[in-house]
Amino acid sequence: MTEPRASLHEAILSRRADLIALTQDLIRIPTLNPPGRNYLDICAFLEARMAPQGWACELVRAKGAPGDCAEFPRWNFIARRKGTRPGECVHFNSHHDVVEVGHGWTRDPFGGALEGDRIYGRGACDMKGGLAASIIAAEAFVATHPDHAGTIEISATADEESGGYGGVAFLAERGDFAHVGHVLIPEPLHKDQICLGHRGVWWAEIETRGRIAHGSMPFLGDCAVRHMGAVLEEMEATLWPLLAGKHTEMPVIPEGARSSTLNINSIHGGAAEQPAGFTGLPAPCVPDRCRITIDRRFLIEEDIAEVKAEITAMLERIRARRPSFSYEIRDLFEVQPVMTAKDAPVVRTTAAAIERVLGREAGYVVSPGTYDQKHIDRIGKLKNCIAYGPGLLHLAHQPDEWISVTDMADSARVMALVLADLLG
């Protein structure tokens, strides 16, 4: 009998053509989100592959979740395989939705073209390549360890790109993570890196208030856009310097995201824009409302109450010196930062597997934006969770997105070794 790890390696290598074909098949199902197209198709495709191999498959519709409707139902897929002996449950979670195509493609975004070592397509790296790698890893592990312990689960879930409420959040609310011991999310963080978590998010809308009047006599009104100008000036003068000075111990990539950041997602004030092709002129009015949406990313060292208080304090400074300044602030969305400890079992096991497969030490990173780990942490109450998968993060959401076949195969070897360590 061969040494089990060597046969596991062989089992992955011998599945290279299958890995390529599976990735291409997944890319060719255009699961665009929004609005959430073809979710049932991709779940049915996965069921047709895995059920005949003895996996217990379940299709779960997130009824009533944001976006769920008769035309665009939010379908999720879970496959489970119980071993012959008791043990822990290892869960691989991938999202099956992809973002819009955008402009600038030189390949068919849903063609899955293979060129050299690369497979092209929307979702190739984010994250159908990671999903394919985890399936191949699990199948190779099961083939070489038919008497394994514990349970393996593979899920493909909806809506990660729009918050995950029709996907992982829905499953976590159902209790689907209650029995799970370890979670790996094969997001494209690269085959030699472990992503421990992500920064926090707070979205809010700030509105300044004025009074409408005739534009020829602006002194009779009160311009909300000028008030917003004062807000933006104060942000330039005090807020951005303050945020740039806050540094985190989290190993966030890219490095620019190791500070607190704030983006203004939008600004609207005064008369609404007219549709393209409208040939009339605007009417002269003093704008009585102006709104911005802010996207504040915060660090594990920061408290969300402080983050909000900073903005309120800034607005109050303006009010103190600016006659008739009034504002309203509305919360839109918030997510706490999460970071799994480096000595958590899933981190240690994956780091050891990376070292064995790639011959170098694993890197540790934190994502600048959030992903489904937030729901596993907050709703599922499971801390033993990481993102680990093939692909380069900067290719995500770009034209001509691609994934390297070699990187997928290497990641699959790492994932299979993780299974061997935890359930072998």
Ligand SMILES: [Zn+2]
């Ligand atoms: Zn993703």
